[in-house]
Amino acid sequence: MEGLFIPPLDRLLQSLNLMLLDSVYLYLHGLVHWSKLINGSQEVLSSFCGKLRNLSNKALTASPTKPLKIAMTDFPGGSEAFELMAKFCYNSGRAQMITSHSTCLLHSVAHFMDMSDGVSASTNNLLELTEKSLAGLPYWSWPEIMHALKQCEDTFPVSVSSGLLDRVLESAVSRITAVADASPSGSSPESSALRLSVDSRSTISAKNSSHRAWWFEDILSLSPDVIKKIISSMVLQKVDHVLVSKFLMHYLKNAASSSSCNKKRAAEISIELLYSLDGGSSVSCKGLFDVLRVSASLKLSKDCQIKLESMIGRKFDHATLDSLLIPAPAGMDCLYDVSLILRFLKCFLSTRKVRESIARLKQAAKLMDSYLAEIAPDFSLKPPMFLSLATALPDEARDSHDSIYRAIDMYLEVHTQLLEEEKTKLFCAINYEKLSSESCKNLAKNSKFPSRTIIRALISQQRKLRSLLKETSQLKEPSPERNQSKKKQLSSDDQQVILYAKNLEISSENKRLKSQLQGMQWKMTELEKICKKMQAQMEKAMKLRRVSPSGSKSLPRLCS
Structure with missing residues (x-):
């Protein structure tokens, strides 16, 4: 192809490359001074590009005596794309230069520069030729599809508006689902010798990727916005939610460990997509706490934070004590983020399946009793907050209130300066009829509890025994x-x-x-x-x- 270039093109590209060195991307940040282009360049490019022709006519009409200056912003694909466009124009619109590795870039340029039918001086126009090349998408190899997605990233606004990105994504997702259906073990669509990532990384060995699908690492190289689109497309095509969730977890961890400035965007996209999968039901409770830990310092949007808390809250009864011991954010007096736990419980209780399951309520209560015992010694924990945690679950969630009594006892041991009114409110968390005889006997000798509370507990024990005897007699x-x-x-x-x-x-x-x-x-x-x-x-x-x-x-x- 080099031998087909005429001298003005060589000097034109050389001039453009020098200018590009000064401004990174000439068409993103600078001006094209038409007067600087070599003789004949304007006519050659304008004969194929409707946008250049219109801009030239307008500029000449406005000021026919001044040097012509044309400004183009957001040129899709930058210098590489402009060079490919120029080669196409100087080769009289030859189709041979359009391959799977250049089709998507040239397709976006053709849309941006209006290189369509009725504009080109040649019988061929760039848009039509790239459309013909895109017709072969179903037969492209996986590396070629990945390269096409990369080019769609480089021309993102145009590739989205032209529908090009959706077409490439559909082809990628179809390839993934086809292989998943044919080979549940997660093998590659090509042989290991051909399955090289487009960024020249080595192939992923089956040993190192047995816990993930073959396409995980390749998709990781895409931008957050493209990943969001491809995963959304996979969800629409009913790809297994568990598989999609595994990828999103892998993607989030990979983003968190990288130095990329897209960490927050990656976290928000992962959370939004996980939430779209039946409210995160396909992710384990431990996995969701991992997401919370990774995103804690990223200052997520309010909507994203609510979605993450909702997903965790629905699985609250599957959590562990270690997961709940989340350090309080800066500005809070207490050691642990107890407000967050209350929000989890609110989401947990708002679920219909939870309200109808005594077993799940009891499991949550068991977890909360352990949590209360852990946070009770925190001197900075205020009584109203401790009481809210102790009474957050309904009474039927606990068969025994011995743990509640012990937690309050520990709390009073540390908070010795509480007023009687504050203590009395705390005692309202105890259902004395659900205290064991041993706990009631201990309470009767506990100097931290007032006499009214002790009498109430003893009376409750007597009432419980009467009830037991009555049931026995019946x-x-x-x-x-x-x-x-x-x-x-x-x-x-x-x-x-x-x-x-x-x-x-x-x-x-x-x-x-x-x-x-x-x-x-x-x-x-x-x-x-x-x-x-x-x-x-x-x-x-x-x-x-x-x-x-x-x-x-x-x-x-x-x-x-």
């Missing part, structure tokens, strides 16, 4: 006279309840319940002793208060 089918007798017994005082428990006859199939009652009997006796002692002390304290004119004496410490 397992038998007694006569009406015996049933009436039991009702009288159940309405008597606590001593009668204990005596009733001693004398209760339980059938052989209820041996387990009998054993449980016997185990609780001695605990209940201890609780009664404590309760009577408290009542006596309370009566004594009230008498002292009535006798004292100043009323300055404080109540004695109970259960010491």
Whole structure:
């Protein structure tokens, strides 16, 4: 092809290359001074380019005596594309120079420069010739398709508006899906000898890429916007969501470890695309926390942050304690980002499937109990926030409130300066009827809890025992006279309840319940002793208060 160039073209390209050295991309940042072009260049290029012809006519009409200056911004493909266009024009529109490696670049130039039918002096026009070449897209090799995508990146605005990018993407996705359907193991569409990446990297060995598909590394080399389009196209063509998710996770980790300035854009695109895959259901909870960790310092957009939190929240019951211990961002007093955990819980509870699953609620409660115990010693954690975390899940999520009690006990151990009002609000998180006898006994001796709370806990324990005895008695089918007798017994005082428990006859199939009652009997006796002692002390304290004119004496410490 070099022998076909006439001298003016050589000098023209040499002149252009010198100017390009001064301004990186002449057509992105500078002016083309038409007067600097070698004799005949204007006529040759204008004979094929409608845009140049129109600009030249307008400039000459506006000022026929001044030197002609034509400015072109955003020339697609920069100097390489201009050189290819010039070669086409100086070779009288020969089609031989249009190959799979130049088609996409020249197609975008043809659109930008209006090199279509009715403009070209030759019987051939660049747009028509590139269209004919694009008709062979289905037969291009994978490296040729990747090279075409790279050229679409270089001419992005034009390749998008002309529809070229969509056509190349469709061909790429079709190749990926065809190979995936034919070879589930993830083999390449070409042999390993031919499967070289377009950026001259070595082939990906099966050993090193067994956990990812053959196309992962090649797609990584594309820009975030092109990746977004190709993955969106794959989703529309119903490519397996798990496979797409694996690529997005791989892409995000690769972007995070690189020095590219596109880290934030890559993270936002990955999150948006993961969210489009059924709300991130195809990604593990651990994987989503990895995304959160990678993107924590990137200052994601508000919408993107909400989507990521929503995906994690829906899988909250699959999280681990280590995942939840997220350091608080700068400006927050507490050690951990407890506000973020509350937002996770809100998303978790907003899911219908969660609300209808007691098992998932209980798993989340178990996790939250561990989290509360971990953050309770944080001196900077405010009581309202601790209470919000303790009460975020509905009551049915916990069969026992022993862990809640222990977490509050630890919190009070550190936060010794709390007001009584603040303590009272914290105690509202405890369902005393769901405390074990052991925890209730411990609470009764706990000096950090006020007497009103202790009495309330003991009364709840008595009520629970009565309920248990009532359920046990209903397992038998007694006569009406015996049933009436039991009702009288159940309405008597606590001593009668204990005596009733001693004398209760339980059938052989209820041996387990009998054993449980016997185990609780001695605990209940201890609780009664404590309760009577408290009542006596309370009566004594009230008498002292009535006798004292100043009323300055404080109540004695109970259960010491």
